[in-house]
Amino acid sequence: MDITKHKDHRPWKMPNQPWIMYQAWKDLLFIHWEIEVDEIKHLIPKGLEIDTFNGKAWIAVVPFMMRDVMPRYTFPVPWLSYFLELNVRTYVKLNNKAGVFFLSLEASNPIAVKIARKLFYLPYMDANMSVNKENGYFNYYSKRTHKNEPKAEFEVKYKPISDIITYKPDSIESWLTERYCLYSVNQKGQIYIGEIHHKKWNLQEAECQIITNTMTLCHGIKTPKTEPLLHYSKNIEVVVWYPSPIS
Template sequence: MAMHAAAPESITADPPPQPWPAPLGVALADVAFLHWPVEPAQVRPLLPPGTEPDTYGGDTHVGLVAFRMRSFGEFLETNVRVYSVDDKGRRGTVFLTMEADRLPWVVAARLCGLPYAWSRMHLTRNAHVLDYGSSRRRPKPPTPGNRIRIRVGPPIDGTPLEHFLTARWRLHLSVSGHTVAAPLVHDRWPLHTAELLDLDDQLIAATGLPSPTTAPASVLYAPAVHGRFGIPRPI
């Protein structure tokens, strides 16, 4: 398969200028990032047409990301994501599943082409330890879900790999058979180290990727960012 024509854009921890118009405001809090390296060939069939796996050191990555989100109300979300680059060199994120516990948001987002699933979810905090959980409501059991428990450490500037995994400023998705790019610009991530205390996950395997058999290559935490979605446009 032909690779993208243009060289990938630079990775920047600081956000680009906010797109206009940017009609949808969002706030993300208590964000836990877990990442594993994956062979690009395993990810390529899951990407929208016109995009390729974005790689760092020859590997692409699958991320398991859990957080609290506010946009027209507050809800919990856990998503499985991979990383893409289009033929113009624009880096992006592709969501393979997005679990959330707010049904109106799930219904509206699915109409926009995002792979949301309605789930029962929890997030509890005891000092520096956060416990995230999800269990998909439909179809009937057994249903995929997960539990993540981390201990938050001190703030860090972040390595180039950590910025590659977190500083993604657009989504790539397929809408009505067409691949579009939707800008998402938010504050620079205030990254912290984090220690994974417990993980029980079926969500990654439910996307068609192999379930990880090793510890994550990267575990990070961010307390909060605010941002806005721009208008999706064809790639």
């Protein structure tokens, strides 16, 4: 099914250029915390504005499985198309386009890490990662191994606990997840926008037990003691455009 035919939910039109990559995100968990803007502003590049919901910034740790990653008009290959990913993200905007800004991204595939760093200017890092499913829970683990980067480790057990939920356009669920671009910065400080497209998220309520988490601490952010906001998604198909520099 061509997911680009489903576009009524988008906040702006898709790019005129053809997309370049397809990927599927499987068994994904959003772990969100509300934080003060001052806690994160030092991590946001000049030119990007922190996006807020009711005056608060948000940060998320997101573990999932990458599947069927492939350039357009090709097929999945075992050594590139299947790997685990864990990202730390927050929310920004530029020229009224609300998007995602990644503080870090771990991946279990070194080739994918090199490609993403070079072509998409994203701070991907090598990590030893594993996942298995036991008694209905996903057991997910990641330990960073990337050279010359701060140590970071994450371990969580999680599962969905509801059917797919309904959420309105002005809800926190929509604000956190319905974002159709990401921003990145190259070594010279040039900001890039990377457009993406997918159907509206199918979200479920979730529960989790965080066993180890230093993913935000390595960025100087201590997550609040309050319970995080949790959402699970079984599967979402995504197409990606090549990033464009912001003039």
